[in-house]
Amino acid sequence: MSQNRKSRAAATGLIVVAAMAGAYLLGRSDERDGRPLSLVNPAHAADAPQKISPVRERARDFYAPNSEDLRPDEMRLVACGTGMPTARPKQAASCWLLELGNGAKFLFDVGTGSNERIAAMQIPYNFLDKVFLSHLHTDHFGDLDALFVSGALAGRQRPLRVWGPSGEIPERGTKYALDHLVKALTWDLDGRMGLTDPRGYHMEVTEFDYKGVNEVVYQENGVTIRSFPAIHSLDGPVSFVVEWNGLKFVFGGDTYPNKWYAEHAKDADVAIHECFIAVPDMIEKFKFTPQSALAVGTQIHTAPEAFGKMMSIIQPRMAIAYHFFNDFDTTPAINQRIRTTYDGPLSLAEDYMVWNITKDDIRVRLAKVDEAVWPPPATDVPQKPDPSQRIPYSDMIAGGRYDMKSVIQPTYDEINEKYGTNEKQE
Numbered sequence: 001m002s003q004n005r006k007s008r009a010a011a012t013g014l015i016v017v018a019a020m021a022g023a024y025l026l027g028r029s030d031e032r033d034g035r036p037l038s039l040v041n042p043a044h045a046a047d048a049p050q051k052i053s054p055v056r057e058r059a060r061d062f063y064a065p066n067s068e069d070l071r072p073d074e075m076r077l078v079a080c081g082t083g084m085p086t087a088r089p090k091q092a093a094s095c096w097l098l099e100l101g102n103g104a105k106f107l108f109d110v111g112t113g114s115n116e117r118i119a120a121m122q123i124p125y126n127f128l129d130k131v132f133l134s135h136l137h138t139d140h141f142g143d144l145d146a147l148f149v150s151g152a153l154a155g156r157q158r159p160l161r162v163w164g165p166s167g168e169i170p171e172r173g174t175k176y177a178l179d180h181l182v183k184a185l186t187w188d189l190d191g192r193m194g195l196t197d198p199r200g201y202h203m204e205v206t207e208f209d210y211k212g213v214n215e216v217v218y219q220e221n222g223v224t225i226r227s228f229p230a231i232h233s234l235d236g237p238v239s240f241v242v243e244w245n246g247l248k249f250v251f252g253g254d255t256y257p258n259k260w261y262a263e264h265a266k267d268a269d270v271a272i273h274e275c276f277i278a279v280p281d282m283i284e285k286f287k288f289t290p291q292s293a294l295a296v297g298t299q300i301h302t303a304p305e306a307f308g309k310m311m312s313i314i315q316p317r318m319a320i321a322y323h324f325f326n327d328f329d330t331t332p333a334i335n336q337r338i339r340t341t342y343d344g345p346l347s348l349a350e351d352y353m354v355w356n357i358t359k360d361d362i363r364v365r366l367a368k369v370d371e372a373v374w375p376p377p378a379t380d381v382p383q384k385p386d387p388s389q390r391i392p393y394s395d396m397i398a399g400g401r402y403d404m405k406s407v408i409q410p411t412y413d414e415i416n417e418k419y420g421t422n423e424k425q426e
């Protein structure tokens, strides 16, 4: 500690007390000239004995992706998007990864910006092949195209399976939306033919009746997923209930509070429900007019007080609120409003929040992610691409290739030698 900082610290009683407490916690109760060791100039303290290392291994209080196996009776939920349709780096839009102790993994919504959060979990993409969509607003499926293509490129060697609700007319249903999404990707998909493992570039869409109340939409390996209607924007939105191994997980999509959620989310172990920004903050910070703020914040979506009332009705072991900008100056108001109607366990979700759920315990942490993540290895042997599937350039475009053969050839030689291949330049 420099002389300057030392005298500042000495002049501030509180800091000295804190430093003494710090020294005590590290087990360094040694004193020199009546001063705690931590206040002694390190240059003079070099010869002081280290009784206990402050960097000994100890339990983590964060979740490190790709470092923990699930127990056979355990569920892990990861918030891969908790925000709004309006983009911000801090929060992607709605996306929830549910992992079960039997190995099954499910994505609920793939909202705009969530694809990179999914990647940060370092899960082999063959396990990220099941997506359930609550409705067709872009903040709930806006990154599905990115997951579809980049997932196949990164090791999903099977089709992407997507479940979603019908609409009041076919054009408002999931099938229509995703058939056209894949059509919109024609240029992208055509250009990849003959270059990489082709098996992942297919989407299998299962559309189910949005009016189904607690009807089964998925049942495999002891996992049952049911849907029930939500009330939001137009006919069509739904919520989901997952039941597995005596645990019940509910994912509520956007909705005005509804009777189906009150009935079918009852006694959930974990219940996610949307909770919108408090109306005064929508006007002040989001610049909504009072009319729009009231209509959107309380009628199209669920106001914090209504979220709390719903949770008091269903009594989950853990209530999770999302779909608001979670900031230091907006979250206290949301919390306060929820607490006028609900006093049970509550998580105000932010991206990378992680819940480990068993019958006895729910542990809540944040994930620490590697920003420079690479795709995990594929779990099956890659299928070699068939070069005859390549769609050629036109003569005019092919004729524009600058001659680079001599500078590229050493790379071919290097790779052929290292991997025993016999590849040739085009």
Ligand SMILES: [Zn+2]
Pocket: 135, 137, 140, 232, 233, 254
């Ligand atoms: Zn919506």
Ligand SMILES: [Zn+2]
Pocket: 085, 094, 137, 139, 140, 254, 323
């Ligand atoms: Zn939404």
